[in-house]
Amino acid sequence: MMKVAIIGCGKIADEHASALxxxxxxxxxxxxxxxxxxAKQLAERYGVGAYFDDVQTMLKTVRPDVVxxxxxxxxxxxxxxxxxxxxxxxxxxxxxxxxxxxxxxxIEKAKAKGLKLTVGHNNQFSHEAVEMRELVKNGFLxxxxxxxxxxxxxxxKDVYGQAxxxxxxxxxxxxxxxxxxxVISHGICKIxxxxxxxxxxxxxxxxxxxxxxxxxxxxxxxxxxVIITTRxxxxxxxxxxxxxxxxxxxxxxxxxxxxxxxxxxxxRLLLKFRQTDSLKSFLNYFVAPRRLSKQFILNSRRNMRRxxxxxxxxxxxxxxxxxxxxxxxxxxxxxxxxxxxxxxxSRIMDKIFSRISxxxx
Amino acid sequence: xxxSLLPIGKQDPLLVTGAGGFIGRRVVxxxxxxxxxxxxxxxxxxxxxxGAERLAEERGAKLQVIRGNLLSTEDCRxxxxxxxxxxxxxxxxxxxxxxxxFLHSVVTTRNLMDAALENGKLRRFVNVSSFAVYSNRQMRSxxxxxxxxxxxxxxxxxxxxxxxxxxKQDEIVMDYGKNRGLPxxxxxxxxxxxxxxxxxxxxxxxxxxxxxxxxxxxxxxxxNYVDNCADAIVLxxxxxxxxxxxxxxxxxxxxxxxxxxxxxKKNVEDFKSYPVPKMASRLFCILWxxxxxxxxxxxxxxxxxxxxxxxxxxxxxxxxxLKSALGWEPRVPFKDAAARYFEYCRSxxxxx
Numbered sequence: 001m002m003k004v005a006i007i008g009c010g011k012i013a014d015e016h017a018s019a020l021x022x023x024x025x026x027x028x029x030x031x032x033x034x035x036x037x038x039a040k041q042l043a044e045r046y047g048v049g050a051y052f053d054d055v056q057t058m059l060k061t062v063r064p065d066v067v068x069x070x071x072x073x074x075x076x077x078x079x080x081x082x083x084x085x086x087x088x089x090x091x092x093x094x095x096x097x098x099x100x101x102x103x104x105x106x107i108e109k110a111k112a113k114g115l116k117l118t119v120g121h122n123n124q125f126s127h128e129a130v131e132m133r134e135l136v137k138n139g140f141l142x143x144x145x146x147x148x149x150x151x152x153x154x155x156x157k158d159v160y161g162q163a164x165x166x167x168x169x170x171x172x173x174x175x176x177x178x179x180x181x182x183v184i185s186h187g188i189c190k191i192x193x194x195x196x197x198x199x200x201x202x203x204x205x206x207x208x209x210x211x212x213x214x215x216x217x218x219x220x221x222x223x224x225x226v227i228i229t230t231r232x233x234x235x236x237x238x239x240x241x242x243x244x245x246x247x248x249x250x251x252x253x254x255x256x257x258x259x260x261x262x263x264x265x266x267x268r269l270l271l272k273f274r275q276t277d278s279l280k281s282f283l284n285y286f287v288a289p290r291r292l293s294k295q296f297i298l299n300s301r302r303n304m305r306r307x308x309x310x311x312x313x314x315x316x317x318x319x320x321x322x323x324x325x326x327x328x329x330x331x332x333x334x335x336x337x338x339x340x341x342x343x344x345x346s347r348i349m350d351k352i353f354s355r356i357s358x359x360x361x
Numbered sequence: 362x363x364x365s366l367l368p369i370g371k372q373d374p375l376l377v378t379g380a381g382g383f384i385g386r387r388v389v390x391x392x393x394x395x396x397x398x399x400x401x402x403x404x405x406x407x408x409x410x411x412g413a414e415r416l417a418e419e420r421g422a423k424l425q426v427i428r429g430n431l432l433s434t435e436d437c438r439x440x441x442x443x444x445x446x447x448x449x450x451x452x453x454x455x456x457x458x459x460x461x462x463f464l465h466s467v468v469t470t471r472n473l474m475d476a477a478l479e480n481g482k483l484r485r486f487v488n489v490s491s492f493a494v495y496s497n498r499q500m501r502s503x504x505x506x507x508x509x510x511x512x513x514x515x516x517x518x519x520x521x522x523x524x525x526x527x528x529k530q531d532e533i534v535m536d537y538g539k540n541r542g543l544p545x546x547x548x549x550x551x552x553x554x555x556x557x558x559x560x561x562x563x564x565x566x567x568x569x570x571x572x573x574x575x576x577x578x579x580x581x582x583x584x585n586y587v588d589n590c591a592d593a594i595v596l597x598x599x600x601x602x603x604x605x606x607x608x609x610x611x612x613x614x615x616x617x618x619x620x621x622x623x624x625x626k627k628n629v630e631d632f633k634s635y636p637v638p639k640m641a642s643r644l645f646c647i648l649w650x651x652x653x654x655x656x657x658x659x660x661x662x663x664x665x666x667x668x669x670x671x672x673x674x675x676x677x678x679x680x681x682x683l684k685s686a687l688g689w690e691p692r693v694p695f696k697d698a699a700a701r702y703f704e705y706c707r708s709x710x711x712x713x
Contacts, residue, residue, distance in 0.1 A: 011458040022657060037471060041463050041529065045517050159455040166405055167430060310656040 002026040002329070005064035005088075007055055007079055008071030009033035009042040012093055012120075016068050017046045019319045023326050026066070032058040055079060059086040066329065069093060072171040073182065077102040080117070084109050089329050091322075093120040095185045095349065096342055098175065103346040107339045118325045118335045119342050121189045122318035123250075127306065128263040128270040129190075129317070132254065136194065140272070141256025145194050148237035148255065152187030153248025154179075156211070156222055161243070165217050177353035179220055180206070184241055184352075185345055189337075190252045191237045192344040197230035202348060206356040209244045226352055269299040364600045364688050367484050369445050371396045375598070376444045378403040378431065378473065379451035381410055383557045384489070384550075387591035388448055389413040389424070395595060398422040403429065403440050403451065431469035437476035445484040446598045447477055452489075452530070454523055462526035470530050474537050486545040487598045488534045492583060492609070493524035494549065498670045502639075506583070506676035508549075508607050513667065520662035524671075538605050546597045550590045550610040551583030551678065555698065556705035558587070561625055564672045565618045566634060569663075573634040576642050578619035580675035583611040586698035589691040596687040608683045614695040615678060621699075628703035630710055642673050 004026050006013050013031070020028050032052040033039040039051035052058035059067075059082065067083035068091045069076055077097045080090045090110070096119040097103045110117040123129060135141075155161060156179075164170040164179070175181035206221040224241040242248075250265040260273040277291055278284055306312040313319060324336035369375075375392060379385040380402030392400050393416050400417070402410060402424055410426060417424045429436030431451055441447065453465025470488070477483045496513035497506060513519065516528040537543035552562050564582050566575040593610045597603070616624070622634065637645075646669035653662045683689045693701070 010460045010464070014458060014460055018658065035464075035468055037468050038460065038464060041467075042460070045459070159457065162455075169430070169433075307659070310659055313657070313659050314661070 002065040002326070003029040003062060004066045004068065005030040005032065005058060005062055006042070006068045006070060007032045007058070007083075008069060008075075008093075009035075009038040010070065013042055013068075013070040015315055015318060016070055016091075016093075016322075017042060017048075019315065019322050020068075021046065022319065023322055025330065026326060029064060030058050030062040055082060059083065059088070064088050066091065066326075073098055073175060074171065077106060080106050081109065084113055084115055084117075087113070087115070089116040089325075091118055091120070091325060095119075095181060096346060098181075100343060100346040100350050103343050107343065111339075116325065116329050116335045117339070117342075118321070118328075118337050119185075120318070120321070121186065121337055121345075122315065122321050123186055123265055124189060124193070124317065124337065125320035125324065126265060126268065126317040127302075127311075128265065128268055129252075130320070131270050132252075132261050132263050133193075135261055135272070136254070140259050140261065141254065142258025142275075143256055144196060145235050146255050146257055147235065148191050148194060149240075149251075149253040150187045150190050150237065151240045151242075151245075151249055151251045152184060153245060153250055154183055154222065154241065154243045155248060156209075156243035165212075165215070165220070173220075177349065177356070179222060180224055180241060180356075181349065181353065184224070184239075185349060187239060187241065187250070187252075188348050188352075189341060189345040191228060191239060192341050192348060194254060195228065195230060195235060195237065195344065197232070197235070198340065198344055199231065199347065201229045201231060202351040202355060203227040204352045204355040206352075206359070209242075211244060221356060224352070224356075228348065267299075268303055269296065271295050271299075364686070365602065366599050367446070367601045369484065369599065372399055373397075373446075374399045374401050374425075374442075374444050375446050375448070376401045376403060376440055377448045377450065378440070379449075379489075380404050380413075380426075382450060383555075384553060384587055384590055384594070385448075385450045386410060386413050387587055388450065388594050390416050391588075391591045391595045393417050393420050393422045395599075396420075399425070401425045401427060401440060401444065403427045403431070403436075405430065405451070431472055432464070434472050434476065437472045438479070441473065441477045441480045441483075443482055444477070444480070445482050446487070447473065447483065447485070448487045448489070448594055448598050449473060450489045450594070452523075453526055456526075457522055459517065459522045459525050462522035463529060466526035466530045467533055471533055474534070474541075474543055478537075478541060478543065484544060485598050485604075486534070486543055487594060488531065488545055488547045489594060490531050490547050490549045491523070491527045492549055492551045493521065493671070494528040494531050495671065496667065497674060497676060498667060500670075500674075500676065502675045504676055505679055506609075507679040508609055508682055515667075518662070518665065519667045519671075520665055521668065535605075544604045546603055546605075547607040548594055548597050548610055549607065550585045550593070553585050553587055553590050554702055555587030556701060558702075559706050559709055561622065565622055573632055575619070575622060575634040575636045577639050577673040577675050578617070578622075578636055580618045580673065581615045581677055582618055582621055583678045584615060584621075584695070584698075585610050585612050586691065586693045586695075586702075588693050589698070592692055593683060593687065593689050596689055600687050603686055606682075606686065608687065609678070609680065610683060610689075611678045611680050612691040612695055612698070613680070616695060616699075624699060625703065625706075628700075629706040639673065639675065643669055 030050040036053040043051035067088040204226045206224045208218045222243040226239040228237040262271045381404040453462040456462040516525040650665035
């Protein structure tokens with residue numbers, strides 16, 4: 001039975017705790033937060049035996065096998081280092097670290113100690129993302145990706161957006177990429193998975209939306225457009241982050257030399273576009289949409305089937321990522337998210353923030 | 362009756378947290394009307410205090426606006442300095458997750474209480490709570506719902522972050538009262554409404570599934586007009602001899618669910634609604650809860666027996682304790698209150 005501890009008892013810790021109780025052969029032994037009341041409320045609700053307000057004390061007392069870090073990103077590197085030094089496998093919430101140097105350093109340490117590390121890129125384990133991965137692995141694209149497009153929406157008017165906008169001392173503001181730093185890794189990691197270049201070229205434009213400018217928050221960038229190109233100019237990608245496009249669509253398009261795939265995380269659907277779907281005659285305009293509509297219906301049926309089987313939780317991706325991570329620990333396999341992908345995600349983000357801050361200056 | 366008042370001078374500084382909010386700004390205005398001239402308004406960021414500022418200017422009162430965060434012990438210390446009465450209205454109502462609602466309700470309250478006790482001038486801590494902390498699971502439909510109703514022992518099972526946070530907030534306030542001598546009073550308003558709020562409350566019906574489902578048509582709705590609520594809060598801060606007491610705040614002449622809905626449709630916006638029999642809504646909530654538990658939350662626990670009991674079982678509500686101990690009377694009767702509310706809602710709808 002693996003002993004698990006959570007450091008940081010805010011909103012995301014709840015998601016971890018509720019997913020952890022369903023992982024076989026592990027038990028949530030302790031929770032820790034610098035604010036003791038926060039640690040206590042989580043411990044009480046999930047029946048956790050011990051709660052702490054000091055990480056070192058928790059590590060020394062509980063000796064956890066796995067530590068989940070769900071604190072603000074600025075603390076990830078330090079806390080993950082402490083946990084690794086204490087001999088624990090570590091699950092770090094996104095963004096993995098603040099800089100690529102920190103990410104590389106953590107991974108090197110984990111490798112040296114024979115421990116596993118992963119990051120909370122849970123959308124990578126949604127039904128549609130896993131299905132896309134399988135299709136690519138089986139050669140559906142007909143070769144390496146030619147181009148990718150990722151649209152990542154953000155609702156800045158909701159309670160979380162308003163919380164950090166209203167608080168000049170909010171921790172999000174002290175990240176190098178501020179708001180973008182805290183959220184875009186969910187979209188960037190999708191591109192990183194299929195890019196195939198550890199150090200691609202990046203062009204980025206970031207600016208404050210009219211909404212933020214008019215409300216006096218022009219220090220926050222909430223609109224971002226990025227062009228990513230591999231150095232051999234074989235693959236490119238567009239990344240769009242917007243707080244203003246409505247309805248917000250979290251979509252990822254993967255274009256291959258023969259076929260293409262589109263997934264939508266908001267609607268949980270996957271569409272396949274085959275070269276052979278196109279008809280040469282005028283009939284193409286009548287038949288192709290019908291074929292496409294059939295795919296939508298199949299997606300709907302598949303989602304209903306998953307719901308019926310109880311495999312359609314809101315946080316299905318996170319649960320699946322947890323299962324894969326704990327399986328990797330138990331069977332001493334590679335962790336579910338390749339380290340190269342984690343580092344590349346971080347590197348792309350570093351370059352984006354560097355470009356934007358150069359523009360701002 | 363005229364209850365005796367705490368020995369507080371009109372020049373003494375009074376602190377109102379959440380002063381820019383829906384109820385808070387009315388409390389500030391009411392304190393100015395009562396003749397207090399030194400009011401400290403703690404606001405998070407935005408929050409419209411223009412009405413209170415105008416009134417303060419007219420009456421020669423001083424509003425000191427402190428923009429800060431109750432999570433900061435430093436901000437709390439600054440806010441409570443020299444203050445004998447704290448009206449604590451700030452809460453994490455907008456947060457939908459339990460940890461966030463807890464952080465912005467319980468941790469903030471703890472910080473404020475610590476600072477106030479450290480300051481040493483405190484005579485009264487008015488903790489503004491909510492009906493959401495109660496559990497009426499064991500009560501029969503139609504029974505009187507008053508201060509003797511127990512607090513929910515398992516608020517986490519209600520699927521309502523606000524209910525959980527407010528329950529824990531009340532617990533910590535009472536604990537400070539018992540163990541650290543905090544002179545507190547807890548006020549639990551029902552459904553507070555008035556200009557500044559809008560729509561039809563969830564106790565009357567829901568449109569979660571598209572069409573508006575009208576629940577429990579014959580139920581009384583524990584409504585509390587915002588100005589009446591502010592009056593009760595101010596009295597709770599000033600009346601002597603009520604330390605450690607809890608008061609429910611509801612108006613007289615409470616409307617039944619179908620009466621309010623009919624009035625709303627007539628005065629604000631007409632729409633189709635579908636009445637749901639009480640037994641059907643009860644069965645639906647029980648089945649939803651069981652399914653949610655069986656599938657480990659595939660459907661979130663937003664409908665459950667606890668919520669059904671509180672929102673749709675149907676009780677009668679008492680304000681007797683508030684009237685007898687504080688001498689409170691609802692200044693604005695339901696008829697006038699509803700008219701003002703509907704007028705405001707119409708202005709939002711852009712209608713005559």
